[in-house]
Amino acid sequence: MVSRPHGGRLVNRVVSGRRREALLAEARELHKIEVSMDIASDIRNIAYGAYSPLTGFLTSDDYEHVLHDMRLSDDTPWTIPIVLDVSREELGDVREGDDVALTLGGEAIAIMRVEDIYGWDKEEHARSVYKTKDPAHPGVRKTYGMKELLIGGPLDLIKEVSYAGFEKYSLNPAETRVLFKEKGWKTIVAFQTRNVPHLGHEYVQKAALTFVDGLLIHPLVGWKKRGDYRDEVIVAAYEALIKHYYPRDSVVFSVLWMQMRYAGPREAVHHAIVRKNFGCTHFIVGRDHAGVGNYYGPYEAWDIFSEFPDLGITPLFIRESFYCRKCGGMVNAKICPHGDEYRVRISGTKIRQMIMAGKKPPETMMRPEVAEVVLRFKNPFVE
């Protein structure tokens, strides 16, 4: 049995057929609010159930509970506020209870019932979600740039939106659920990433996979900060890794269009909840998962899970690995007795520097097939 959707029911707010025709016509008459690509990805994730049990953007009651209790008002665990920010000008004379059309590039993609219009305190938001008010934090900086009002309420998706270039790999929660069932998998571990894979990633994935039926490699595509790997580089690198080093019948590769928030522990829980909705039963939580700079302790993203006995997906905390020349392979401190002189620490930063200099990282850090693919890109990093 794949995992139950969060909150008990997989949300589906994708409208089709005659009702879609009717809503498309209705949208032409409605007040329009243009949204960003980030918000469009949230709309998509709501509509296809990746954010189940959310049926729309948070209303103030849920928002306050998420901020202070890390739960929705019905006590369901929820750690990242999924909100829609608007300016007074954009809102015009829209009142609570009105329907609005959410547009992307001028085209209506969703109709939203505005149940709630509310002000918010950005500093309080930053302190609660990111544990800092420092505008140097990329998530905080983004928060401070948001508009002064939030609107909440359920929405219906009336036009397909996708992140161009990755349609082939964009499976929805309903699709991964059916896929896992078809494969006969009952236990599935998800791996979240925004990096090209090095040996350390491969090690934790395979360590976890040893004990479950299947592995979902699920990188995020969408907004990332400067210096992170570009989406197409991550996808190409994984294609190479899977082709050469993974048994085809125990791994599924798909991408998730969702922005990185760099909210550390809270975002780790969010990442787990979303993968639960995709049908996964286990979730690998990295050291300093979704962290940035020195804003979070290295194991804060592990500790936070003890607050959620009712999460419904099992977090797996796998130790940092390294290459040991004496053991002759990837190991971790618990299973390798050898000293530092034998150990090759795999540092993402070091690998990045080598790639920037056009140098191939050694095979004790990265598979040569992966390194070649990454080096083929003129600039593999977000500018």
Added chain:
Amino acid sequence: MGSRSRKSKYTTVSIPVTLYNRIKKLIEGTGFANVSQFVIYVLREVVVEYERAKEAEEPFSEEERERIIEKLRRLGYI
């Protein structure tokens, strides 16, 4: 407009003093700061199990399942 900033809300439930004392002893030296914290933790753990038992099966119609399988084939997933 929504409410202003606030702290978490709580309400009171009663448990027998004997149970209270038993829990108090149990949580000594653990990560639980007080009896309430422990009771909340245990209740959430148990409640979610009861909810799970009440929930229905996957909500896909046979037709929808077929359509998804067709797409998965086309994309090479199966």
